[in-house]
């Protein structure tokens with residue numbers, strides 16, 4: 001149902017007079033597909049009226065520029081309510097802390113500080129890979145999660161601070177997975193509608209009281225010895241919110257990166273020529289692949305650009321469904337004026353399928369990243385998986401490094417037989433990177 005609001009300069013608004021069917025329902029069912037259908041029907045700028053809110057999508061480059069640069073848009077106001085719902089940080093504390101914490105994270109995980117994590121992460125990945133044993137069969141997504149999750153958490157939060165050992169991880173994992181699964185809905189609606197989610201959130205927040213007090217107790221005075229969590233504690237105003245922010249940081253560090261590690265491997269393994277090239281690259285840096293634990297440095301990773309391209313290409317194809325800004329003053333986009341109060345939405349997932357910028361957009365083509373000036377830390381034009389402008393994801397360099405390192409270690413140690421076709425991505429979520437729709441079972445075996 002399409003109806004123009006009173007002001008003809010407003011973008012076309014897809015909504016329903018009758019709230020219990022129509023756009024809101026369609027939109028909620030498979031939002032990623034809905035965006036593309038709406039774009040082809042109504043043009044590059046359109047508004048969806050759902051859940052009592054107006055979401056205005058910009059799907060072409062003119063809008064992109066404004067989205068990242070305009071002073072009439074605000075990032076903090078767009079996410080504040082979601083943060084309040086997700087981890088119970090009240091508005092005032094959120095606005096007071098946001099700028100400070102963002103700069104801290106951006107600094108600690110910037111390109112020049114990455115080397116501080118690589119050694120620990122490499123050791124941790126080896127340790128958790130060892131739990132897979134010499135051979136076995138499993139869903140690749142589970143295998144990846146069982147290695148990445150504890151290794152990264154121990155690296156960023158400190159070893160033994162969050163539950164990561166075999167014996168204590170199960171209950172934690174169940175709660176965290178439940179929490180992550182409904183995070184998107186929970187960030188949009190009151191908690192009382194999501195009873196199981198709410199239970200897991202309470203469990204996790206309670207756990208984080210202990211996590212935070214352990215981190216506080218062991219907080220070293222030497223700056224370079226602190227974990228990311230300890231830096232967070234040092235910078236936070238309102239210490240009673242430390243468990244809430246700890247949980248938020250845990251979620252931010254896992255929710256997008258772990259699925260991308262899965263997709264990167266799934267793509268590599270399913271293209272024999274790409275797989276072969278990577279094994280040759282690995283051999284040229286580390287010698288013959290095998291079961292010995294290799295130590296990998298930042299310098300080694302620099303010698304493996306093709307694996308970095310594969311990571312970036314997986315991120316391009318599975319990037320977040322949408323990112324948001326709040327319109328604080330009416331803003332002109334193309335011929336439309338978007339009114340204040342709207343949520344302005346931009347879809348990295350669909351922008352990355354524009355053939356003008358990414359020829360053969362659906363194809364996994366790592367070589368297209370040859371053109372990017374990665375030495376200068378620049379991505380390809382129109383690549384916006386991490387956002388853009390001054391609120392870009394502060395964890396992006398860490399994310400790329402952790403996935404690259406994981407792929408190196410995993411492929412160096414194991415060989416694989418694929419038992420299923422690569423699954424499609426789920427169109428169910430707007431927030432964050434996509435999950436696979438179906439299992440992707442593999443047989444793995446330690447190399448001789």
Ligand code: HEM
Nearest residue numbers: 102252253256257260323385386387388391393394395399
């Ligand atoms: C492939 C993996 C990742 C992707 C695709 C991704 C993407 C994003 C995006 C799109 C945003 C919002 C930017 C905006 O709306 O303008 C964001 C924010 C954020 N990301 Fe990431 N991210 C990833 C990994 C990580 C990792 C590993 C960490 C931490 C270790 C992290 C920490 C954060 C934080 C703290 C924010 C909030 C920034 C703020 O409040 O201003 N991200 N990320």
